[in-house]
Amino acid sequence: MTVKRLLIGGSLLFCALLVWGFLTFFERYTEERDRGWGPEARRNRFLAAEQYLAAVGLEPRRAENLSVVNGLSADATLFIASSSLVYNPQRVAELLDWVQSGGHAIVVARTEGFDVEEQRSEARDWLLEALNVSIMQGHEEYDFAQPLQQLLGEDAELGPQQSPGEALREYNRRIGKDDSTQKEAQAEIAREKPRNPEVEPQDLVSLTSDSGVEFQLHFNASHLLYHPGLDDNTVADAPVFWARVWRDDEAVPFMQFERGSGVITLLTDSEIWHSQRIGHFDHAYFLQLLAGNGEFVFLTRPRFESLSYLARKYAAEGFFAGALALLGWLLLRARRFGPLQPAPEAKRRSLLEHISACGHYYWQQDHCEQLLRGQRAELLRRLSATDADPGSRHKLAERLSAATGLSEHDIIASLWGIPAASEESFTEHMRTLQRIEAVL
Template structure:
């Protein structure tokens, strides 16, 4: 008893020492690692814009068809990621009627497939034609970040002049040398959020508060309206801004239609997740959003087969396992002893006749067969009701014709039915010989 208590005390003391050492030397710390965008951010390019609008108290939602206009309130804001989504004159009329009632539409002009040499697009843009707006060639030297910046992360120091091969080699060299030094950490913390661009490439817009906001548009495609050069034209844009002073076209313009406004621009990337944090892009979105609901009308995005396989892999394998379990249960269920497998080969005609004869014999139906054959034969002989003398005369005639004895003919036609298989077979054979001579 004393040894047991001693062991318990030593164990408790050891556990107490371990607990004291853990609380004394354990130090909790947190570390954040940038693993890039998650699947939702990669699928929704405007996720950061949605979160920003939610932070300032505006409700936002996603839509994939212009028919959303039927349920929008007049004070809402509709962002259309491509003017091609207003795909016929009827949809253009619906959009303009909604704007006339007080709505605000922000439309990104479709620039894909535009041929500057012929000054036309592969497909008609009904909304731009209605607004009398055309697409013009802009500045091709536009660049705000390296193409590999999103892949390698914001901490990768890349310049637009570097080729992809040089950028990857420089990035790998920095990893091998160790980039987690205090000097580089301080440098990364002081890194500006805005890309290094020339001041003349920025668009400055005044606000109601007397300040100016700066925007960085992709100026490779610009918008032109005759009202930019002639103030007397009806339905001209009421507000626009140029990137450079000598530009004929502009990156965005606004039209007043009834009680609402249409904002037309060529660059939707300023509000995508990788650029909304640059300059005053987010604040510009807030100014255009108004106070009502904000709807993002983006192009439909269909999930790839690999994404769907990863998303529903658990349900797929669980359903497959349940189906396999049910099939095994169904195949394993049986009652009584296992029956032998039936023969697949078909028997011959003689075997079939023999089996039928044995069945009739066991079922006591042979006497009925013999009686029916006798009745039919006596009806043909017209000897259904005859006396013994007539029977003997008829037997003599049949004996001479068939070669059977008189006794066998009388036994077959009027005798007692057979009691054995041999007798039955002989009587049936005699009846068939008599029938053959009639």
């Protein structure tokens, strides 16, 4: 009993020491690691813009068809990701009518299919034609692609003279360090890494808001917009505001038109509001200035999910539905009432069996006498002996006996005798009548 108490006391003391050591030396800390973009950010390029607008008090939402303009209020803002979504004159008229009532439309001009040599687009753009705007070749195309940053997070950024392979090896080297060294490296990277990319000052567009705040924008000027009103103030329906990237540019990256009580903002670069670029310079502030006081609708191209994504998304529902279908099939196959019936024969019976079955059926239904009488009447008609007397019958029986080899008694019994009362006599009479018919 004493040994047992000592063991229990020692165990309790050991547990108490473990708890005291854990509470004394355990230190809780949190660490935030950037794992790159999530699935929603990869599917929606304007996710950061939506979250920013929601943070400043607006009501962003998404749409996939221009028919949404029929239900928008006059103080709403409609962002159209491509002017190709305004695909016919009727849609152009609906959009312009809504703008004239006070709406604000932000439209990105379609640049896909633009022929650099001929300075024209392969497809017709109804909205640009209505605004008398054309697409022109701009400066050398900028490179905004940062695939490693989207895949591995904010730490994976290419250096000035660094290839993607070198950047990936540098990223793996950093995450392989111990915790203290990794924290110091992350702090150093955060201090050295600027918010904006390195851009020549002449490539920036500097604007001033109505409140006197100066802000800068960085457009992709590979394609620019041109309107005759940029060079001639007397042109009707000219843009009321625009900005050039370089002073000697003939075209501009964006321009604004007034139509009635509303405004149309036309630009060629929508990537300034993509998730990877909205944080650069003052792009987010520019989007806030363009937004009205009502809801903000993003009209983008319809996106259809891949089959593999839908299979992963609805795997649980598909498995549950398949299990229910399998259970229903098993219940259906297992249901049975009464004794099990033998399987029917797969073979079809022969012609002789079929004739025999038909004969038995007619015999049971008393149809054989009718068949025999019909056969007799047909033969007597052909022999012209329907109303023959006994003498004529005897002479006819002699002739038929000589021709068929049958006895006169059998011939007279078959033609004028009593109908058969049994199966054997019926068969004999029918065979005799058939032999007589054969010699006629």
